[in-house]
Amino acid sequence: MTILDANTTPGLAGQPSSHGPRRDAAPLLPEREPVRVLGTEAAGTVDPDLLRDLHRRLVLGRRFNQQATTLARQGSLAVYPSSTGQEACQIAAAMVLRETDWLFPTYRDTLAVMARGVAPMDVLALMRGHTHCGYDPRRYRTAPLSTPLATQACHAVGLAHAARLRAAGDPGGGHDVVALALIGDGGTSEGDFHEALTFAGVLNAPVVFLVQNNGYAISVPLTRQSAAPTLAHKAVGYGITGRLVDGNDAPAVHAVLGAAVEHARSGRGPVLVEAITYRLDAHTSADDATRYRTSEEVEAWRARDPLTLLERHLRGAGLLDDAGLAAVTAAAEELAASMRAAVARADTPDPRSLFSHVYAEPTSQLREQAAALAARLADEASTPATPATPAEAQA
Amino acid sequence: MSGAAGTTMVQALNTALRDALREDPDVHLLGEDIGALGGVFRVTDGLAAEFGTQRCLDTPLAEAGILGTAVGMAMYGLRPVVEMQFDAFAYPAFEQLASHVAKMRNRTAGRLPLPVTIRIPYGGGIGGVEHHSDSSEAYYAHTPGLHVVTPATVADGYGLLRAAIASDNPVVFLEPKRLYWSSERFPPTAVAPIGQAVVRRPGTDATLLTYGPSLPVCLRAAEAASAEGLELAVVDLRSLVPFDDETVCAAVRATGRAVVVHESAGFAGMGAEIAARVTERCFHHLAAPVLRVTGLDIPYPPPLLEHHYLPGVDRILDAVARLQWEQ
Structure with missing residues (x-):
């Protein structure tokens, strides 16, 4: 025995114990190829009801994206970041969660939020410009759509950690909660992504990170974003399990995410799932994607449209006929019509609400500003409209 | 906690944290080196031993992660008290502070208030080397949605910190480093109101x-x-x-x-x-x-x-x- 053999831990032979045991990276590594179900033998083993449910939700989601994009073009929404092409990720993310679980979405994850039960136009309140968040986060256990990228991943970790603390003091109290954070490929470059995974690993928090890798952060391609072998490999550096899945294969995403959520719930640690997908639309209604990607590339991905892939399988397996498709399409049209009707009802937010929720109690300064605004509004209401300029007065 | 020479600001802050931890099981402390070490200024001295390492949590060295984690904890109903080690070390957490801590109540129409206290030792006069003596209060005061308080007496060290932790608003609690070792004869016990000069x-x-x-x-x-x-x-x-x-x-x-x-x-x-x-x-x-x-x-x-x-x-x-x- 040499001096180096003294005071060692099993995992770190020859060194003092201060640095803790070394972990084996192999079990954390993602699969070499993305997990697929459609087009494989596994497809035949998936519950047909689940497949039909996925399909119905994908059709509704696609129509929601189309209608919202149209509403943005018509000026009824300030902007809309479409997730067309990414519907399988969005829908599966919401479906694998229990009602008591929490979802932490980004601005593009409107379909996931709708799938949590939030009314379509409440999901779009942010884009309509009425309010920053149109739904009650506690009621739907869904955080507000996060625009600062990856910041919400830290919140997911904190919430999952808090739930586990509560569960320790109140076993059986319904605190076996999992938090699911949605992130994009660009978001994995943010510092908060790094810090969220660091904390998740150290706290062993029941949290799942779903990276929807659509290949672009607005215009910057993945090759300019990261030199990682895959984004799923990033998990390993934090002691977290990495998984890789075909993000356009709805039953595959559902299976991998479902397993990840139960992995986290059972206390076996956080999971990072990278879903490889593609944004068929531009970044938002205000973006011009032709400046940074070719139509050939878009067409190649259109052939791998998640809705097409699933529909082809359902048709081939005899799980969907013309009548079934017509019923789903009719439901989607009904959804779109309800969205058009909702924006047609002109409702302007009350300006007096501006001061309502800055603090628990308004400060004296806010009360002064609120009184000044109220007085101005009262003036405007009592004064007949006057021409703004002499030129207008003459016209 | 006080000695023969009276009670110092550090001791008053420590007592405020201890009393808050005792009275409210939702209060959780998190920060760098606040456990076994008791914080670099010893403000959390003995708290991990008394309340456990979960309620006095040593975190990774990542300020945005600390505050972002605290946001999530508050969303689940806890009342986190964050320690930033030094004024200038709090800057990495500024996005979490400005974009989420300050705005969450407002952007959710009051549905998701964040009762988070962020303790930040600030100011100079202690012979600190670069990045250890900043006065960052104007950044925070300029951000609507935050309360910003700073004690100048030992009694207020206790009283304002109790008020900050009890508040349903996020409070940036600025601790004058130079006054950490100032002392007063009697140990403070009273909560001080926020918003009153x-x-x-x-x-x-x-x-x-x-x-x-x-x-x-x-x-x-x-x-x-x-x-x-x-x-x-x-x-x-x-x-x-x-x-x-x-x-x-x-x-x-x-x-x-x-x-x-x-x-x-x-x-x-x-x-x-x-x-x-x-x-x-x-x-x-x-x-x-x-x-x-x-x-x-x-x-x-x-x-x-x-x-x-x-x-x-x-x-x-x-x-x-x-x-x-x-x-």
């Missing part, structure tokens, strides 16, 4: 408006002025947000002259806001423009030069002398 010394000739580490300097200046026949009132703001216009304006109207004193840089700082507010509200009571005595508009200097940067008694008395007494 207090007159620390009555005076008839001019009013010094100050807070945090500059309060003792102002009191010394008032003592020196008194020896020369000028009675200076000294107001301790305690709470930068909400700002107590009423107490401040009453104190200024009573003397007709005012000097704002703080150690952070003057340009676009708290003093500018205070001078503007006082001028807007008390113009006809003023015999002279409101003056400011502040830190210089430079990055915080190396410790051997910091005494030139910090407002001292002489600079305060010089400013008082310039308040147009000849009229």
Whole structure:
């Protein structure tokens, strides 16, 4: 025995114990190829009801994206970041969660939020410009759509950690909660992504990170974003399990995410799932994607449209006929019509609400500003409209 | 917790945290080195031993992660108290603070308030090397949605911290490093209200408006002025947000002259806001423009030069002398 053999831990032979045991990276590594179900033998083993449910939700989601994009073009929404092409990720993310679980979405994850039960136009309140968040986060256990990228991943970790603390003091109290954070490929470059995974690993928090890798952060391609072998490999550096899945294969995403959520719930640690997908639309209604990607590339991905892939399988397996498709399409049209009707009802937010929720109690300064605004509004209401300029007065 | 020499600010803060942890099981502390070490300033000394390492959590060295984790904990109903190790080390957490902590109540129409307390040791005068002496209060005070408080006395160290933790608003709690070892004879026990300034010394000739580490300097200046026949009132703001216009304006109207004193840089700082507010509200009571005595508009200097940067008694008395007494 040499001096180096003294005071060692099993995992770190020859060194003092201060640095803790070394972990084996192999079990954390993602699969070499993305997990697929459609087009494989596994497809035949998936519950047909689940497949039909996925399909119905994908059709509704696609129509929601189309209608919202149209509403943005018509000026009824300030902007809309479409997730067309990414519907399988969005829908599966919401479906694998229990009602008591929490979802932490980004601005593009409107379909996931709708799938949590939030009314379509409440999901779009942010884009309509009425309010920053149109739904009650506690009621739907869904955080507000996060625009600062990856910041919400830290919140997911904190919430999952808090739930586990509560569960320790109140076993059986319904605190076996999992938090699911949605992130994009660009978001994995943010510092908060790094810090969220660091904390998740150290706290062993029941949290799942779903990276929807659509290949672009607005215009910057993945090759300019990261030199990682895959984004799923990033998990390993934090002691977290990495998984890789075909993000356009709805039953595959559902299976991998479902397993990840139960992995986290059972206390076996956080999971990072990278879903490889593609944004068929531009970044938002205000973006011009032709400046940074070719139509050939878009067409190649259109052939791998998640809705097409699933529909082809359902048709081939005899799980969907013309009548079934017509019923789903009719439901989607009904959804779109309800969205058009909702924006047609002109409702302007009350300006007096501006001061309502800055603090628990308004400060004296806010009360002064609120009184000044109220007085101005009262003036405007009592004064007949006057021409703004002499030129207008003459016209 | 107090010794024969009285109670220090550090001990008062430690007691406030201990009492909060005892009274409310939802209170959780998190930060760097706050467990076994008790914090680099020992403010959390003994708390991990008494309440366990989960409620006094040593975190990874990542300030955005600390505050972001606290946001999520508060979303689930806990009441996190975050320690940022030093003023300048809190900057990585600024996005979480400005985009989420300050806005969450507002962006969710009141449905998701975040009762998070963020303790930040701030200010200079302790011979600290670069990045250990910043006064960052103006960044926080300029961010709607945050309360910003700073104790200048041992009693307020306890009282304001209890109030901050009990508050349903996010509170940035700025601890003047230079006053950590100041002491008072009796251990504090009372909660101090957030949003109320207090007159620390009555005076008839001019009013010094100050807070945090500059309060003792102002009191010394008032003592020196008194020896020369000028009675200076000294107001301790305690709470930068909400700002107590009423107490401040009453104190200024009573003397007709005012000097704002703080150690952070003057340009676009708290003093500018205070001078503007006082001028807007008390113009006809003023015999002279409101003056400011502040830190210089430079990055915080190396410790051997910091005494030139910090407002001292002489600079305060010089400013008082310039308040147009000849009229």
